[in-house]
Amino acid sequence: MNTEELLDYDDLGNALREGRALRPARGYRFLLAQGDLNFQSRVVSDPVPLGRQLLEAAALDPRDGYSLIAILPSGDFEDVRLNEPFDLRERGAERFIAFQTDRDFKLTLNDHELLWGKPVISGT
Numbered sequence: 001m002n003t004e005e006l007l008d009y010d011d012l013g014n015a016l017r018e019g020r021a022l023r024p025a026r027g028y029r030f031l032l033a034q035g036d037l038n039f040q041s042r043v044v045s046d047p048v049p050l051g052r053q054l055l056e057a058a059a060l061d062p063r064d065g066y067s068l069i070a071i072l073p074s075g076d077f078e079d080v081r082l083n084e085p086f087d088l089r090e091r092g093a094e095r096f097i098a099f100q101t102d103r104d105f106k107l108t109l110n111d112h113e114l115l116w117g118k119p120v121i122s123g124t
Contacts, residue, residue: 009043012094016073022047022089030088031095032058039095047089051082060098071095075110 009027022028028047031039032054042057052062060066068080070093080086080096 028088033097035099048085048087051080065100067099067101069097
């Protein structure tokens with residue numbers, strides 16, 4: 001496949017819902033929220049980005065003390081390390097939450113372990 005045939009982007013959420021692999025593309029669209037559950041679309045050019053590249057796609061500076069959490073299709077939350085690759089093709093995560101914090105808080109909800117970057121969660 002040559003570059004002219006590449007899609008502008010492939011959407012991780014669409015690929016998950018359609019039960020298909022990511023297509024070769026110039027970018028891969030995912031959802032990222034900053035400290036809450038208000039997700040916004042973001043795009044990275046690599047299907048195996050470093051955690052810091054996911055933050056940079058949202059114009060967040062990784063040096064500002066961010067933690068990054070992926071929400072997996074199972075409902076589990078997974079810590080995304082900023083200097084390690086996160087394979088979007090294998091993990092099936094389309095949603096990420098960035099917290100500007102130096103610690104994560106663990107809790108269990110409906111038999112799923114969750115990580116959260118704040119000591120409280122809004123009931124809304």
